[in-house]
Amino acid sequence: MSDTATTTSAIEDALAAHAAAFSGSMQPKTQDGIPVVRVPRDQVIGFLVAARDDAKLRFRLLLDVTALDHYGQPRDRFDVVYHCYSFESRTRLRVKTSCPERDAVVPSAVPEFPTAGFLEREVFDMFGIRFDGNPDLRRILMPEDYEHFPLRKDFPLEGIEPEKVYRKHGGVMMPRATGAEPINGARSDTP
Amino acid sequence: MAFEGGEDGFAVTGPLDQLLAWARKNSLWPMPLGLSCCAIEMMSTIGPRFDISRFGAEVARFSPRQSDVMIVAGTLTWKMASVARRIYDQMPNPKYVISMGVCASSGGLYRNYAVVPGVDRLIPVDVYTMGCPPRPDTLLNALLTLQKKIDKGNTHASGNPRPAVVGLGG
Structure with missing residues (x-):
């Protein structure tokens, strides 16, 4: 374990390199020290795959997909937030992307992370954000015909x-x- | 109603509706619609410590077709609402409903997008029960209240509904 353990700074360097490659940027870390990356929505799946496949990072587990509503603020209305976990370095990663209200569509992570299926359905159910490529984007918590x-x-x-x-x-x-x-x-x- | 006869046997005579009510109220088969934590108290009520069979209502069936009284025990969500209504529709007449606990009666502390604010929006309720969750004593009180209502003809099934709200009683 120890010979492959990567230091925090090495992880952040690798993340910064990938973020730049996918036209994203590093954001201030969370209070509990989780690195945060913001990438454009058409690049987000590519970035997640890169963070998963990089031998230094290995963020293999997609823990959660959720969203934020910035209603009334002068910016894109919705943030979609991905949380990843690396078993090798035992660290977490937060990836954010955003989409406007009029075009609330984000590419689906299902082809690369099958576990995203239900998570994206929940985001769709609660926020109305569509995930392009999710094969089964139905409501999951509310009644099917809820409006x-x-x-x-x-x-x-x-x-x-x-x-x-x-x-x-x-x-x-x-x-x-x-x-x-x-x-x-x-x-x-x-x- | 009167009991007539002697040592060789007896007969019960009286108006037919009273005889039917007498028969129905003492053999209420519950349909336990356990939706959340109230269901634990309902199980306790059915179990030996509180023993709902003392009042003739121990035959809990998970088939609505064999049930007389639906006990809605817990929080009814909108996702579950159609299912609950369908179970009620499948019960044969005459049928009665006990709304157990504040969630079933009014939505309780959940005033949000997910929870039905009272099952009486979709299902006619004869007896509402206080408590979160109600003690088994309260559910037994609700059952006894329902028996009195059946006796007097004050239920939705008999066309003269006078819903009651019961607590521990006393």
């Missing part, structure tokens, strides 16, 4: 009751709360 994306910042905190479920069963919908404070100044009638 909203609950973790978007302009989604009301108290939720929106699914009309289709009611229509199917003849239930009684709760009247929408009026005058409720919108979240973060967002409108409460999410399209």
